[in-house]
Amino acid sequence: AQSVAQPEDQVNVAEGNPLTVKCTYSVSGNPYLFWYVQYPNRGLQFLLKYITGDNLVKGSYGFEAEFNKSQTSFHLKKPSALVSDSALYFCAVRDTSSGTYQYIFGTGTRLKVLA
Amino acid sequence: DVKVTQSSRYLVKRTGEKVFLECVQDMDHENMFWYRQDPGLGLRLIYFSYDVKMKEKGDIPEGYSVSREKKERFSLILESASTNQTSMYLCASSFRALRGTDTQYFGPGTRLTVL
Numbered sequence: 001a002q003s004v005a006q007p008e009d010q011v012n013v014a015e016g017n018p019l020t021v022k023c024t025y026s027v028s029g030n031p032y033l034f035w036y037v038q039y040p041n042r043g044l045q046f047l048l049k050y051i052t053g054d055n056l057v058k059g060s061y062g063f064e065a066e067f068n069k070s071q072t073s074f075h076l077k078k079p080s081a082l083v084s085d086s087a088l089y090f091c092a093v094r095d096t097s098s099g100t101y102q103y104i105f106g107t108g109t110r111l112k113v114l115a
Numbered sequence: 116d117v118k119v120t121q122s123s124r125y126l127v128k129r130t131g132e133k134v135f136l137e138c139v140q141d142m143d144h145e146n147m148f149w150y151r152q153d154p155g156l157g158l159r160l161i162y163f164s165y166d167v168k169m170k171e172k173g174d175i176p177e178g179y180s181v182s183r184e185k186k187e188r189f190s191l192i193l194e195s196a197s198t199n200q201t202s203m204y205l206c207a208s209s210f211r212a213l214r215g216t217d218t219q220y221f222g223p224g225t226r227l228t229v230l
Contacts, residue, residue, distance in 0.1 A: 009155075032215045043119070043205055043221035044158075051216050090157060094215040102173065103219065105150075107157040 002027045002095040006106035013081045014114050021076040021089050021109045029097025033074040035065055038088040038108075047089075050074060061085070081113045118142070119222035121206055127228045134193040136225050138206030145211040147189035148219065149173075149181065152203040164189055165211065196229045203227075 004025045013019045025031055032051055036044040048059025055067045065076045076089060088110050092103040122137035138147065146165050150158040150173075160173030162181040170181050178200060182190040189208075193200055204225045209217040 034218070036219075036221075041223075043223045044207075044219075045221070046218045049216075049218065096215055102160055102163070103158075105158040107155060 002093060002104050004091050004093045004104050004106045006089075006091055006109045008109050009107075010110045010112065012112045012114060015083055016080050019078050019081040019085070019111065019113070021091075021111060023074045023076065023091035023106060025072050025074065025091075025093045027093060027095035027097070029095050031074075032094040032096060033065075033067060034092040034094075034103065035059065035063070035074075035076050036090045036092065037061075038090065040087075044090060047076070081111075083113045083115050086111055086113045119206055119208055119220050121204075121222040121225050123225050124223060125226050125228075127230065128193075128196050129230050130197060132193075132196050132229075134196050134227065134229075136191040136193075136204055136206075136227070138189045138191070138208075138222055139187055140189075140206075140208040140220070141187065142208065142210070142220070143186065144208035144220075145186070146209040146217065146219075147183065148207040148209075149179075149189065149191045150205045150207065151175070152205055152224070158205065161191065196227075198229050201227060201229045 034049045035047040038044045048057050050057045050067045058064045088108050091106040119140045148163040149161040164170045164183040180192045206222040207219040209219045
């Protein structure tokens with residue numbers, strides 16, 4: 001069965017420092033991987049996705065993520081955090097062998113960037 | 116810009132009431148989704164639809180039904196609301212790209228409280 005794990009409920013980082021939000025996945029086929037962000041009182045917004053090709057994917061607001069097949073991970077990164085990056089981040093996976101449109105979402109990681 | 120709107124931001128209903136949550140998208144997307152979001156559980160798929168009058172069950176369809184009579188509108192119905200359906204409900208839509216690669220666009224959410 002497909003699954004995705006975000007091992008950290010919360011990540012705290014000082015403004016200006018690099019940040020990493022972790023995501024690991026389990027699928028039987030090849031994965032399509034996504035990151036979404038949710039700001040307070042708003043719906044989810046798309047950040048980036050990995051479909052195929054270059055393992056390093058660049059997305060909105062200076063975020064990037066690296067697909068690592070051997071470690072089944074897709075960690076979200078940013079070189080220099082901003083206070084405005086504080087939000088709830090969700091990783092999601094689709095199993096290309098499943099034949100459905102369904103995403104499987106992680107439980108979310110709350111990022112707090114401290115001034 | 117894609118716009119997904121939901122009929123209410125906040126809703127308070129009583130146990131046993133029939134509840135309608137409406138979602139409208141303006142980008143001619145084929146796919147539409149209903150999720151509920153609960154702390155520590157992430158997003159869980161209730162139902163989705165990949166065409167008018169088509170629907171498929173997600174992971175937690177019990178106690179819910181849906182209706183898609185027009186392409187732009189996807190309704191979630193709680194036939195007899197219960198307190199365990201108190202949650203944040205998120206609607207999403209996506210273009211029917213190569214299966215699994217499409218990005219989902221989310222509405223702002225409806226926070227439903229059932230007393």
